[in-house]
Amino acid sequence: MMADVMEQNGSLARSRPQGDQGGGVQANAGSGGAGSGNPGGGLPGGGTGPGNPNAGAAGGGNPVSAGKAGNVGGGNGGPVPAGKAGNTGGGRGEPASSAAGPTRTGTDDSVAAERIVAIRERIDEIDSTLIALWQERAALSQEVGATRMASGGTRLVLSREREILERFRQALGADGTQLALLLLRAGRGPL
Numbered sequence: 614m615m616a617d618v619m620e621q622n623g624s625l626a627r628s629r630p631q632g633d634q635g636g637g638v639q640a641n642a643g644s645g646g647a648g649s650g651n652p653g654g655g656l657p658g659g660g661t662g663p664g665n666p667n668a669g670a671a672g673g674g675n676p677v678s679a680g681k682a683g684n685v686g687g688g689n690g691g692p693v694p695a696g697k698a699g700n701t702g703g704g705r706g707e708p709a710s711s712a713a714g715p716t717r718t719g720t721d722d723s724v725a726a727e728r729i730v731a732i733r734e735r736i737d738e739i740d741s742t743l744i745a746l747w748q749e750r751a752a753l754s755q756e757v758g759a760t761r762m763a764s765g766g767t768r769l770v771l772s773r774e775r776e777i778l779e780r781f782r783q784a785l786g787a788d789g790t791q792l793a794l795l796l797l798r799a800g801r802g803p804l
């Protein structure tokens with residue numbers, strides 16, 4: 614895993630060595646106060662969700678709203694994508710025949726379905742927060758880049774990017790590295 618990151622960092626550094634002036638963190642302006650109102654909720658309490666590692670976690674977030682089958686809230690509104698037609702094997706995907714029906718939780722067990730609906734409400738909240746944070750970060754990153762370039766600086770500071778990649782890798786492993794690469798690209802554009 615370390616090798617992965619070293620390789621990524623290495624290729625990053627190799628791909629645009631001119632972007633980094635080697636001065637460490639430069640012009641890291643404008644990112645203070647970027648907090649975005651973490652809703653701070655946990656999953657709804659419960660513990661009836663079969664196989665859900667979060668089941669039974671202390672609640673404190675949004676309440677369980679039972680019986681809202683078909684409306685998991687969150688403002689997403691879009692239909693759950695149907696499984697590929699003809700892919701009904703093994704119980705692992707959503708049967709095509711139920712794509713528009715009331716059992717879009719993927720189970721016919723009403724207790725499990727209720728729990729799934731409740732958990733999905735929190736998932737939708739989290740996704741909305743992630744999207745908002747993603748957009749806020751990209752805007753801030755663009756502002757940093759514009760500020761730096763307007764003052765005669767570089768578009769990129771690759772040493773800063775390496776710091777960020779390493780922070781995400783330490784927290785999330787290899788997926789964190791991939792996530793950080795996407796975050797960085799969203800802000801400063803592709804390398």
Ligand SMILES: O=C(O)C(=O)C[C@]1(C(=O)O)C=C[C@@H](O)C=C1
Binds near residue numbers: 641754773796
């Ligand atoms: O922190 C900076 O200096 C930025 O320009 C922001 C940012 C980022 O998105 O985090 C973007 C481009 C740089 O190469 C490094 C980091």
